[in-house]
Amino acid sequence: MRNNRSGYLFILLSLAGVSVFLMLPYLDILLKSFSTGNEGVSIGLDNFKQILQNEAFRIATKNTVRFIAVCIPLLLILSLAISIYIYENPKLGSMVKTSFLIPMAIPVTSVVLMWRFLFDDNGILNGILCSLGFNTVSWMNGSAAFWILVGSYIWKNLGYNIILWLAALATIDPQVQSAAKLDGASGFQRLFRITLPSVKNGTFIVVVLAILNSFKVFREAYLVAGDYPHDSIYLTQHLFNNWFRELELNKLAAGAVLDSVILIILILVLQKCWKKGGTKL
Amino acid sequence: MKKIFALFLMMVLVLSGSGCAGDSSKIKGGENELSIYMLNDSQTVRKAIACYAATKPDMKINIEVGVPDYDTTVSDALKKLNTRLLSENGPDIIVMDDIKAESYIESGQLLELSNIVDTTENLASGVAENAKYDGKVYTLPLSVTLIANISQTGASIDFSSLGKFNESIKAGNAVVGSFDRQAALWYRTRIEPKLLHENEITEKELKTFYQDLYDHMGMIFGDDEESRFASFQQINLKALAGLSVPYVFFGKIGAAKEYIDTLSYLQMLCSMKEEKGLDFNFCQWQGETMYIPMNSMAISAKSHNREEAAALIKYLISEEGQQQITESTDCIPVNNKVLRSAMENAGKSEHVIGEAGPYVINPFTKGDIDQIFNLLNENSYSVTTDGILMEIIMQGAQDYLNGDISLDAATAQTLKKVGIYFAE
Numbered sequence: 283m284r285n286n287r288s289g290y291l292f293i294l295l296s297l298a299g300v301s302v303f304l305m306l307p308y309l310d311i312l313l314k315s316f317s318t319g320n321e322g323v324s325i326g327l328d329n330f331k332q333i334l335q336n337e338a339f340r341i342a343t344k345n346t347v348r349f350i351a352v353c354i355p356l357l358l359i360l361s362l363a364i365s366i367y368i369y370e371n372p373k374l375g376s377m378v379k380t381s382f383l384i385p386m387a388i389p390v391t392s393v394v395l396m397w398r399f400l401f402d403d404n405g406i407l408n409g410i411l412c413s414l415g416f417n418t419v420s421w422m423n424g425s426a427a428f429w430i431l432v433g434s435y436i437w438k439n440l441g442y443n444i445i446l447w448l449a450a451l452a453t454i455d456p457q458v459q460s461a462a463k464l465d466g467a468s469g470f471q472r473l474f475r476i477t478l479p480s481v482k483n484g485t486f487i488v489v490v491l492a493i494l495n496s497f498k499v500f501r502e503a504y505l506v507a508g509d510y511p512h513d514s515i516y517l518t519q520h521l522f523n524n525w526f527r528e529l530e531l532n533k534l535a536a537g538a539v540l541d542s543v544i545l546i547i548l549i550l551v552l553q554k555c556w557k558k559g560g561t562k563l
Numbered sequence: 564m565k566k567i568f569a570l571f572l573m574m575v576l577v578l579s580g581s582g583c584a585g586d587s588s589k590i591k592g593g594e595n596e597l598s599i600y601m602l603n604d605s606q607t608v609r610k611a612i613a614c615y616a617a618t619k620p621d622m623k624i625n626i627e628v629g630v631p632d633y634d635t636t637v638s639d640a641l642k643k644l645n646t647r648l649l650s651e652n653g654p655d656i657i658v659m660d661d662i663k664a665e666s667y668i669e670s671g672q673l674l675e676l677s678n679i680v681d682t683t684e685n686l687a688s689g690v691a692e693n694a695k696y697d698g699k700v701y702t703l704p705l706s707v708t709l710i711a712n713i714s715q716t717g718a719s720i721d722f723s724s725l726g727k728f729n730e731s732i733k734a735g736n737a738v739v740g741s742f743d744r745q746a747a748l749w750y751r752t753r754i755e756p757k758l759l760h761e762n763e764i765t766e767k768e769l770k771t772f773y774q775d776l777y778d779h780m781g782m783i784f785g786d787d788e789e790s791r792f793a794s795f796q797q798i799n800l801k802a803l804a805g806l807s808v809p810y811v812f813f814g815k816i817g818a819a820k821e822y823i824d825t826l827s828y829l830q831m832l833c834s835m836k837e838e839k840g841l842d843f844n845f846c847q848w849q850g851e852t853m854y855i856p857m858n859s860m861a862i863s864a865k866s867h868n869r870e871e872a873a874a875l876i877k878y879l880i881s882e883e884g885q886q887q888i889t890e891s892t893d894c895i896p897v898n899n900k901v902l903r904s905a906m907e908n909a910g911k912s913e914h915v916i917g918e919a920g921p922y923v924i925n926p927f928t929k930g931d932i933d934q935i936f937n938l939l940n941e942n943s944y945s946v947t948t949d950g951i952l953m954e955i956i957m958q959g960a961q962d963y964l965n966g967d968i969s970l971d972a973a974t975a976q977t978l979k980k981v982g983i984y985f986a987e
Contacts (some may be wrong), residue, residue, distance in 0.1 A: 509951070530987075
């Protein structure tokens, strides 16, 4: 009972903050998504029908899904590979860890400035291409923009994911690895028989956090390319931002509710999959 | 414990909920305070407000500018404005120049001004009619800017499209000037009306516009490489007059489109035509003469001081207010009586025009006065610019003209962006 009480007290303030600053506005958005105009006249699912038929919403959703589908597996595999390397080579570990964590500490504005220096039509990369006798590339105005965004996301989030994987790897009993080595297990066998099954517990949280962080890449895309970037990096946040500018609040509310429902379903499905795999979350 | 916990949470929610629904009129703003927001700084608005302030010494009027420098985009400024309006902490009056009024009207952010129009005498009927949205007036301009096609006397200049204009300039071995302003003028008079009416532009039309702008850039006077650089920031695209009228008259350039935003500039134009130094006509769209409503005032529906805001607008479009504004800013007023009187009383005056030296401007003729009077009181076309759309189109032009991307790429990208903009 005493444990329960201190538990409640610990989460009380945080929960109150979440309720006031997140749940209440979300409730307001939920109500707005089913209504129209300033008077809030209820119109059922009309806002949802309208946005599902909206071409801009379709493009933005397609790009966002594509971005997540490309980024998340790449990030998970890369960060896991590096964290296993660090785990197995602890002497190099701190240096490698630090080098991957530095991007997290760089403010978005500096990242954007760096992007501009590098990828501007008259930027460093085009300068190099030009000096080598190649044609210049319009990095942010062509299909390259998508891959630049992917690269930026992975570069910025790799360190964070490495830390998460390392925390999961730390739970593996070193004696198990040593015993496997003594039994003559190859590195490959140890990876698939011991390491990966052991970190399965942490995978769910790493995936969910990676998906949530992927939405933050909008800041870079927006600051570099504005409201209407190349169509391959026009994300749902661009659309919501533009709807806010045009005061299309009911559409904005319906879009936000739809996105949150999709995200919640995705997280629940992931949770179910992990539970089915017999993992405690 | 669970019950106490749940009760506490409920209390927090109820308290914050009731806080959100509190009486917004108590947030700020006394009865003697008005705030006015404009996207781009306008000296005419500042002077007009100063005229009103002189009649109300107790009134404190704050003026805010949304895009004060090159670093702020129109979009950022509008989002900031929207945030303030939605949190009921917005300005009392919004100057709607370069802001798409429809979004604000449809979302109920503006108050209806029809009663002000109905009770104001001598307001130019064409201007009042064009200010209507679904039969109601929400924005009222204080003045107008005309758009003139000017050419040297006897020169055969075709203003029907930028391509034909370029050809006729080339044929006459003439040059043009002030590229950014000319590009914006051609956009406002040939591209934007089509975009706003048909909600689309074809690939061929856009490509032709960009290619014609490229050709036009090659005709600007002087061989300075730097002058052949497109810089279409919002600040460079404002509807402000340059020096095209004297430049054409003194033969420095062959022809130009030009904003005519003051009565003295209009008088100079008419006088120079009278002297057979140049030819001009006002731009038309589908048979209607174009003008730009300037310094369009609207009242925020969330204004904390609606009555004073309405009183200010009523004063500024009244005969007395228009007289004051015209005297202090030299703008072209929307009040018939003030317009006619200002034009009739504009006497001979001497102006020093750069290197050309002094030039004596003759008074308006009766024909000039009637022409302007009719323009504002008959069917005419009101040019309302959507700043965001203009930014998209001109950004594509800038990328192509400065050699950053090919014509095909600039056209394709801009079309996609325009498509997304209209789909939103």
